[in-house]
Amino acid sequence: MMKSVKDVGQANLCIGCGICEAMASDQVIKIKLGEDGFYYPHLNEGLEKQEPWQEIKQVCPGMLVNQDQTLSTQDEKLWGPIAQSWVGYSTDPEIRWQASSGGGITGLLQFLLEKKIVTGVIHIGKSLSNPLTNDVFLSRKREDIIRNSGSRYAPASPLTSIIKILQDKVEKIAFVGKPCDVAALRAYLKLYPQYQEQIVVLITFMCAGTPSMKGTEHLLKTLKVSSDNLQDFWYRGKGWPGKATAIDQDLREFSLSYNQSWGTILNKHLHFRCKVCPDGMGTIGDITFGDAWIEENGYPSFEEQEGKSLIIARNNQGKNFIEQAITQGYLEVDNYYLNNLEKIQPYQAQRKKLIASRILALRLTGLFYPQFSGFYLIDNSLSVSIRENINGTLGTLERLSDKNKFNYFVFKIFSILSLTIQKIGKLFKYFK
């Protein structure tokens, strides 16, 4: 049984959102980088009694995530609620160029700030002192949001200072975070509805997972640049998808394509929590953005081109903001009908369908497993073959057995069982 944020960290389920630090104060809980390159919550041993665990465990995305809307169609059960969807980009050429995909997020933020719908944006960006680390920013101007645009494929804690800002009661905030960050904030606002009005909009993006800092180190090693000799570094952007680029102290530029950087390096360093994430599609915010990849022979193409963002309004409020940003000339869009979404976001669809089988592995080993509700995980698991589900369970058991020797026995039994089923399946040409 989980009794503290320490247990969430030990179970490899802390994704570092930072809301526990905000709820307890950084004197009591501090999010720090661990040796494995991921964030962990550190509880000040002298102040353990001050940990507001009863409240934290109702919002921590390592413990639980709830998707409250009832969904009826198979598309919605897979992709989450959809009030309307578009493909588009920011009409500000600098934003479109600088941002991750089409600058949809930053274009919307520009509209919200310039039309004074919000007073500030809470989001993360490259630290001012070290281009490899991420810090939280309260952005108020066009140049701030442009500086903090782009995807940061490394741990980030966007919620560490949110409560202080809410308690001051002066700001109207647009919050941008990963789906798990947004889920934590949504749950917090349910617990403390007095702050709901101050969070004007929750903006998120499709998320395949957070790589550890080891991923970034691996990337720098491949680029043959030392972190001590670094002037600037970004993962993508400046084009779509843009290249992972390091600039050294002599202003020499070293870069790798998105296909190489994400596809062969960073995605090998993902957090365990991301492997069992039911909400990579970002269904809990008001608006979700993503890459509106061009489909080529049934797969997404990562060829460099002018940026385009996928935009999904999750509710009428989100839809209203996007429509206003379009009418006021901040976003240029076409309607999008989701018909090829699975082809341009294959990883998202595949992972969602396998989450039930991966969670089964946690349940079988008696390890703690997070409570996810409203994601139709069983329905989704029924849309893939039995073999894929067994492999999902086995793969997770294998990963767990690396860390927990006592699981190895269970893993072996499952391997034998799976091989037997697959052999019988092949024999009867029954399984796919």
Ligand SMILES: Cc1cc2nc3c(=O)[nH]c(=O)nc-3n(C[C@H](O)[C@H](O)[C@H](O)COP(=O)(O)OP(=O)(O)OC[C@H]3O[C@@H](n4cnc5c(N)ncnc54)[C@H](O)[C@@H]3O)c2cc1C
């Ligand atoms: C870890 C990660 C995984 C992703 N996986 C996918 C995926 O599977 N499929 C897909 O379509 N898109 C994915 N994206 C999102 C994609 O890279 C773009 O962010 C998205 O298309 C929006 O682009 P944009 O041009 O509208 O955003 P921009 O205008 O560039 O704005 C990006 C915003 O995201 C915030 N942000 C960046 N990195 C982080 C972070 N690590 N944590 C919290 N906030 C952050 C920034 O503060 C900024 O406000 C991922 C992004 C990240 C960071």
Ligand code: SF4
């Ligand atoms: S609240 Fe966030 S930072 Fe704290 S333990 Fe949970 S996931 Fe980690």
Ligand code: SF4
């Ligand atoms: S995959 Fe899920 S848990 Fe991992 S960073 Fe993205 S939203 Fe958070």
